Amino acid sequence: MSGIIVWTIQLTLVPALSPFFLGVVRKIKARFQNRVGASIFRPYRDLWKLFHKNEVISEDASWIFRFAPYLIFSSTIILGASIPLFSNFFANNLLSDFLTIVYLVALGTFFLALAGLDVGSAFGGFGSSREMTLAALTEGGFIFSLLALSFLAHSTNLFSITRAISILPLFDFLPIILVFIAFVIVMLCETAHFPFDNPATHLELTMVHEAMILEYSGKKLALIEWAAANKFLIFLALGANMFFPWGLAAQNNIGGIVAALGIFIFKVLLLSTFVAVLESSMAKFRFFRLPDLLFTAFILSVMAIFLIL
Amino acid sequence: MFNFFSAQFWFFLSLLFLAFGAVGSLIFAKKDRLANWWGNGLAILASGSGMVAAVKVLCCGEFFKYTISTTLPNLAFSFVVDKLSAFFVLIISLIALLASIYGLGYIKHFYKKYNLGVLEFFYNIFLAGMLLVVTAHNSFFFLIVWEIMSLASYFLVIFENNDKDNIKAGSLYFIMTHIGTAFIMLAFLLLYQATGSLDFDVIKENVGQIPLLIKNLVFIFALVGFGTKAGIIPFHIWLPSAHPAAPTHVSALMSGVMIKTGIYMFIRLFVEVLSGTELWWGVTILIIGIFSSLLGVLYALTEHDIKRLLAYHSIENIGIILLGLGSTLIFISLNLKTLAALSLVAALFHTLNHATFKALLFMGAGSVISQTHTRNMEEYGGLIKFMPQTAFYFLIGSLAISALPPFNGFFSEWLTFQTLFSGVEISDIFTKLIFILAAGGLAFTGGLATACFVKAFGVTFLARPRSGKVLQAKESAFSLCFSMGTLALITLVLGIFAGAVSKIILGVVHNLNVFQQVSSAFFVPGKTFVLSNGFATVSTPMIFLIFSVVLLSVYGIIKILTKKRKVKISCTWDCGTKLKPRMEITATGFARSIITIFKGVLKPSRQLEVEYQDADIRYFQKSSTVKLEIADVYKIYFYQPLQNLMIKFSDQTKNIQNGNLNVYVAYILLILLLLLLTFVF
Amino acid sequence: MALIIITGTLLIAVILSLLVKERDKIFGLIALSASIVELLATLFVFGQVAKHGIYTFNSYLSVDYLGLIVMLIVAVVGLAASWYSISYLKIEMTHGFVGFRRVKQFFVLLHLFILAMFFAITTTNPILMWIAIEATTLSTAFLVSFYGKPSAIEAAWKYLIINSVGLLIGFFGTLLFFYPAIDKLYNGFLTWGWMVANVSGFDPFVAKLAFIFVLVGYGTKVGLVPMHTWLPDAHSKAPVPISSLLSGVLLNVAFLAVLRFKMVTDLAVDHAFSQKLLIFFGLISILVPAFIIFTQKNYKRLLAYSSIEHMGVIALGFGFGGAGILAAVLHMLYHALTKSILFLSSGNIFLKYGSTKIKNVAGVLKTLPSTGVLFFIGFLAITGMPPFGIFLTEFSIMAAGTKSHPWVVIVAVLALALIFVGFLRHVVAMLYGETEKEVIPREMDKNNLAPIILLVVILVVLSFYLPTGLKSIITLASLAY
């Protein structure tokens, strides 16, 4: 019985909390631009509003345009269910191999880019071209950062990685710091945050992620926005739990899980404030300087691997 | 009926069918329809019985060895079909079956233009050649069948011969393959010299007496020879021009299966006969694999001819297979037999996968071309509305080739990643670096391949038609859709039951004498796939199951929640101006950002020609055209200088014949005196 | 008895052709019937030799195993060439290139030429063989200058002078070979058997010197490289049936002469000496044509250089010894057949396009479909593509050679690949491409195609199945040399 409860929490935690953290980041950024900014629960209301609006679809679009939001959203749900959020006792070793995670993310990006191309507008085309270029270059860094951790833990299963790193002695944390920097770069790129892409803008020169979802409206836009929020939370959770794995519930008792949930939310809040601060303090890079940033992420994780092995 | 006859009977039955098909189609050459049905029909029967033979060998383990001696000196037709050859016979027959079905419908548009009897004749000979290449066991007989295969495929490439550059592509292909065969002949001659026999088994027995220098020479010659056929990077220049020139179902066969014969011989020669003793062999193959995969996908990105794009992707996937093969050889030389078995399973699995999804993609491209009569992707667009089934199958093909989860590409790339990761853990620093580079290369190749196939699928099928050619396209015939459908289904089934298939392949690998008594590298409890050192597990059926359940539930919930909402169809947001096809992104536009990132490797060039209203006052431009090109590095720096050297050298030797009688008699006197001085004492 | 028939029919053919006055069809009939009778006689001799060893008619004439093989080649290619020359010359006359007198001269000299070749093979005395080969040169001199154009005369003159110099050097070598018979010369009638019998009296140094002179001398007739300069001019200027006879058959007859002397030298001096020489000549005979073929402009010269290259391969075969000799004998057979297929089909192309330049010939597959296919089959066979015999023999020669001279083999195989590349470029340029307008696409009449098809059928059959009789003869021939 308690297993099913824990399972439902694991399944629903990410979709439930992701708009909240989106609101937090927007609030902090507004504060930095010394304006009050919308409340942190604004994203929930946005989703609710969008779910109840009619939608307009272009006649050029094909069934891929209509089907893509569902597929992207469900891939983020599966991702959310298979990464360590608050507990590391899950023997769920079916989907939590880090290569599966990487390729599920790639599946989502693939269909998002196709949807962007489908409407045949110049913005969508350029958005997906830039998105696919960046996605192609981040894949190296993403795989290698998780690879470094899996060499440390001698297993590619995320849960056993968290278990191994939590009992790691303090002094060999240097490689993990390197990998964390690499992971942060990858996270910022995948979730379309500042140095790579401005999530809030509609200026066709700079936008990457937004350009692809310009044509969406109504419930499909809601699903896409929600999926983007889920993805942001998933990467925050990965960043938090893989590199600072303390406080994950070891066994299946109610007290432990509640405490773990509290610690998890605190860690993710910390990380999202870090992202918001970063986003307000630095400018967006020119598109053709991004590859060098992504290659540094890849090199950092390769150096970490050399240090570990 | 299944265990009705022995595998040997089915194998020779398929060869018989192909022989009848070839001869019959020559007889019916004049009547197109009959030649088409006869040739392809018999090819289908042949590949059917070929598959039965292969399955019987694979599962029931009935190897057979058969030798027909001939009156000619030291030539014996000796066949040995062990599990490795059966595996390749299975691939060849499977793809041949579907390609022939596809051919039945596809050839209709050749009816009045070309002589179909010749096409079917060489098609059947080509299939027979491939089947024999993977089962020949005597190097002399192997060389004969290898050349016949290249000869038949040469004629297929230049089949549509009123197009000039088909002929050029065909000649380049035939020259490169023949030079490759010359190197293979040298390798076998050196082996014959060291072991005194032409038969693979005898060579395998006394491989010990071969001195090291001869072994290394044989490795280099075989690498060059079979590499030319497999299309590895420095010798790949024939592949992007030859595969697109052939009719589609032939280029599907060539790209999916024929280049695998090179891989088969790599395995047969390096792993089994020479039992891969040298470390640097594996390292060279790994490095070639890295270059082939990375450069293959980069060149694919620059292409806007759909068939050339797919041909470059064959080079990329051959690179990935070579990564697996290279790590096998390294592990064998370091005596880590279990890891070697694992990486060989990865290489073989990717060979099977690549055969299926590459054939699917070529067939999709073929049906698009047969409807739009052009190969230039810039003139496609919006085809999903005109050819929905082909678009759907092409989508599945692109998902499979970019290794996205539910399909078979994912598992074989996952397995190749595992072998490279286990390679990273070896002690010696140099091989560790090579393995890391390989893993990094594979990661970037995966990402770039996904980007390339978004471009390919998006520009071809989505959004609005970019040219009038698309408007009269309509869904392709039943036989075309049927074969594409079955191939798509196969990629899905292979993807889901990857665990079971890899167990069969492990059986094939353990059949080789190098891995005779090796503990199995992984086990497949139930549906999951667990590496023996517990490093990683994945369960592909689970992924598919969970994915579909979640997708359906999400779709259901959203449908219920928002069933009252209305959906209005109107035009795309066009900031007020009417959206014309020119506003859509083009294939070159899509890939331009990646090309500028990798401009060091690709050396893109950009010419701008401007035409002015009035030639002397150069203010008002009438029109300006921009030509964006990628320099073909290999032709400029390697093949062209080689050819010029040959021509210059041959002009020198022509001076011997300078037409003066006195000089000719002087030659005779000189050679006479020279011989007297040197030879008599 | 059979040899009498052969020489008899040829003499009758010569006399009849001389008598014919005006109607040229009779020449054809005479030539065809003569060659058919020769073929039957050779098959009869073949039966004799297969049953009971070497066939010696009398002390002057005898046929040994290798001689029989070459005789078979002469008969078969002779039949194809004379059959082809009937319609070839008829078309030439209709085009007005040659008059009736020239055609008469052609047939007379053709029969003399074939008679000389038969005589060269069967004679037992080296001097008589020398005279017979000198007769072949003299009889073909006028055939080479058949068209009477300045270039033809130039080619014939060079052919005459270089071959005469070569043969005189060969004559000097032959004389030296008589060294063991120095005192008891007058009574004995010198035969090969006699020379082999008392080879012990032969001083090794003189033997070496003699073999070098013979090799350089008869090598000129075989066309080995430094002495090959006459071959491309003569074969490209001669009328096609003659150049197919020259290329396919005469080179083998000359090579037979060299081999007979090699047999004697091997007994006098060790095997290594003659084999080293043959390998040296074989290798350069493959390398030089390989480069010249690469940028060749004239397809008849292309075929001539390919003959030089194949003579080099045969020399390599005999040089490597062991299984190589068997393969070299087979290679002689295959090369003769394939080269005449190629020459005769290039004859059709010449009749249709009127020029021997490759750049003036295009789209042969469209204008002459069946000749184009036959030409392509010939090309595949000559460059050693597997379904045909030459690949088997080339591979076994190289296999025989790897043991003793691996580096020679590596260079030879790469040179053969280079030849394939050159050949393919030229053949594809000729077969495909657009034809000029004025060439009317109409296939030649059956008389032009039938001989080529006959040769192709023989080649394909022999490539797959060697009749046991032929196989035993070839193995016996290879043992002897």
Place this chain on the structure above:
Amino acid sequence: MIFNLLQIIFLLEVVIFLTAVFMHLIHKSSLLISLYRLQSLIISIFIFGSAIEASSILLMCVAVFMFVVKVIVAPYFFTKLIKNNQLKFASSTYLNNPLTLLVVAALTSLAYSQYFQPLTILAKGNVNSLLLAVATILISIFLIINRKGILSQMIGILSLENAIVSFAFLSGLEAAPNMQLGIIFDILVWIIIASVFAKMIYDKFGTMNSTIMNNLKEE
């Protein structure tokens, strides 16, 4: 007799050698032909001498036949060739006289060097004359290379043949008489064909100089 048989043979051999050398030097065609006539005369004397020694009638008629062919018929053809084609000075050479003499000297020293040493065991007593015959062979080959005129090339080949026959006579290796008859008949046919060709070349090219014929080369 002052000189015994060997000395006479050696003297005659020296005369043959000198004829071959002089063929290189002089430029008048008619003189060239007379030199060839002298050479063939000596060869027939040799054969006549051996015929008397072996007293065989067959050898006698070989000598007579050789005399007729080489001394009378061949020069007749050549003089007819010269007369109706008015070519008095046809034979220019590649190398000037001193250089030609240098090469001739080199070839003779080669003939006398140790490479042809094994041939000396053939000689019945007169070693020098044998080696002299070898030298004449090499010199007459060089004659063909050196001279541009067609006539001198033909003369070169015939003198090469004479040198070989003289070598055979000196070393006692010459073939049976009927063989020699065949050879002489062969030479006769060769002379007829060569002169026919020479006339054809003169008609077509208008000159007897062989360097005009060099358009058969690889372009």
